[in-house]
Amino acid sequence: DAGVIQSPRHEVTEMGQEVTLRCKPISGHNSLFWYRQTMMRGLELLIYFNNNVPIDDSGMPEDRFSAKMPNASFSTLKIQPSEPRDSAVYFCASRTGTGSHEQYFGPGTRLTVT
């Protein structure tokens, strides 16, 4: 299995621009999670989906952030407009729906907003 795939691996953009991060979960996994990691705040859960349905988006910092999961094999996290304080590493993780609680993480997207 290829594991969780994220793209791009690095993104540098200017303040005000739209940014779209992409994630392909492990095949057969029913849950998908978006996290943000910074030195100051550590690892934060932004939003997660079960069977493509958003369950909890309470961690999404502002309305500038949105996430979608149009099918079981693809999800996006969009920031519009981006701000310098959004600079972080964004991780996607997936999990089976069969009672196992462990999550499997992708390599992350390092976002820099200038």
Add this chain to the structure above:
Amino acid sequence: AQSVTQLDSHVSVSEGTPVLLRCNYSSSYSPSLFWYVQHPNKGLQLLLKYTSAATLVKGINGFEAEFKKSETSFHLTKPSAHMSDAAEYFCVVSDWGNTDKLIFGTGTRLQVFP
């Protein structure tokens, strides 16, 4: 509510000496516990998990952890450190209020000196 406390933010060892990374948890229920490792500029990788079976859990790369209910601890150990073990280690508990979510410790940075 569940929580985890990693007692050391940094641990330094010499190559070939034992590793001990300490973690205490707080949970009203029998928890699911995990250790994840994050190498520089990489995603989080599952090292091992405890899910109420054997209290001594063996993971990848020679690591193991022992669940001690009386001490509410889940310390990570390795008999002999290798240079490649240098990384950030996270102790994690599954949130029984919402088993979809994981609660992460603040991390322990392991340095290995030659």
